[in-house]
Amino acid sequence: DIQMTQSPSSLSASVRDRVTITCRASQSIANYLNWYQQKPGKAPKLLIYAASTLQRGVPSRFSGSGSGTDFTLTISSLQPEDFATYYCQQTYSSPRTFGQGTKVEIK
């Protein structure tokens, strides 16, 4: 199985901060990497697929980059509604695997 490791596991940030979350795969996955946002008690929501393509309806302050084994999710200016947990997921091979999550909290 491909292991996905996110860092940090949690972070504290203020509104309007720039936030970066990293995701590392245990082997190369090309650009087969997706990002999800999950708020408490809710289902995850797809933000970015294929490492850098913004899902329709997702604000442009979210962006993704990377290929191979190292990927980043960036929120350019954190908004109150962005406080949530973020997960990366690889779709390069089966079984599909997720990172352990990064919780973004209010400073």
Place this chain on the structure above:
Amino acid sequence: QVQLQESGPGLVKPSETLSLTCTVSGGSVSSGSYYWSWIRQPPGKGLDWIGYIYYSGSTNYNPSLKSRVTISVDTSKNQFSLKLNSVTAADTAVYYCATLDPSSSDAFDIWGQGTMVTVSS
């Protein structure tokens, strides 16, 4: 727009079979546009992919659960289902159904609201 809704018992006894159904609205399980998927999330933990099925009946399961899982599709009811047998407390989780979209890097782009299943006697 496709919408998904999970249903099924919230409490299952150890060693018994967990059975959940996902009802699809706003689209057809026979459309061929999606793979119909199940994902779970133990309390306070991360996401685990269980498996998916295509309308043709072809399936792909997580090897960690493969011996206990069956995913099926009922085109007449526009539903797909999950059965997980011989459950233990470790199977306690929120279970989500979701669409896997091959045109979006196989991302899970539409999710149900999730249903909590507790395994306890």
